[in-house]
Amino acid sequence: MMEQNDLQELRELVSFLKDNGIAEFDLHRGEQHVRIKFSQPAAPIAFDPAQFAHFAAAPHVAPAPVATAPLAAPAPTAPAAPAEVLHEVKSPIVGTFYESSAPGSAPFVKVGDTISVGQVVCIVEAMKLMNEIESDIAGEVVKILTENGKPVEYGQPLFAVRPR
Numbered sequence: 001m002m003e004q005n006d007l008q009e010l011r012e013l014v015s016f017l018k019d020n021g022i023a024e025f026d027l028h029r030g031e032q033h034v035r036i037k038f039s040q041p042a043a044p045i046a047f048d049p050a051q052f053a054h055f056a057a058a059p060h061v062a063p064a065p066v067a068t069a070p071l072a073a074p075a076p077t078a079p080a081a082p083a084e085v086l087h088e089v090k091s092p093i094v095g096t097f098y099e100s101s102a103p104g105s106a107p108f109v110k111v112g113d114t115i116s117v118g119q120v121v122c123i124v125e126a127m128k129l130m131n132e133i134e135s136d137i138a139g140e141v142v143k144i145l146t147e148n149g150k151p152v153e154y155g156q157p158l159f160a161v162r163p164r
């Protein structure tokens with residue numbers, strides 16, 4: 001069970017992150033890890049890291065369970081068609097996603113393109129190295145799941161592909 005001090009510090013941390021427009025926050029302390037991610041991205045705001053030094057020095061606080069109100073039952077509708085199963089081409093590394101080999105050049109793939117196994121679909125830059133990411137499946141690109149120039153995580157889906 002969480003102690004009252006830990007809960008109060010967690011509330012203060014969440015409040016601080018919201019007040020400063022921070023959409024995502026990771027805190028590593030020894031073997032413990034806290035990750036807070038708000039569902040609505042906040043506009044980035046410059047802040048002084050010294051302002052949250054208090055939280056970095058505080059003991060680990062596990063996220064508190066969030067109570068949610070039950071949702072009203074949806075109105076009856078016609079049976080839905082089975083959801084289409086799409087394959088996700090995922091990032092094998094942490095880095096920055098680029099849709100083309102150079103600024104201003106055509107993207108490697110666009111929605112609607114047919115791709116083959118081993119075809120380069122994007123670049124993920126990691127530590128100033130440009131890593132070509134190849135498709136692990138043949139099919140049609142249905143959706144690009146990230147934006148050009150945005151950071152990506154290991155295992156993050158980059159493309160949704162309808163297999164052939």
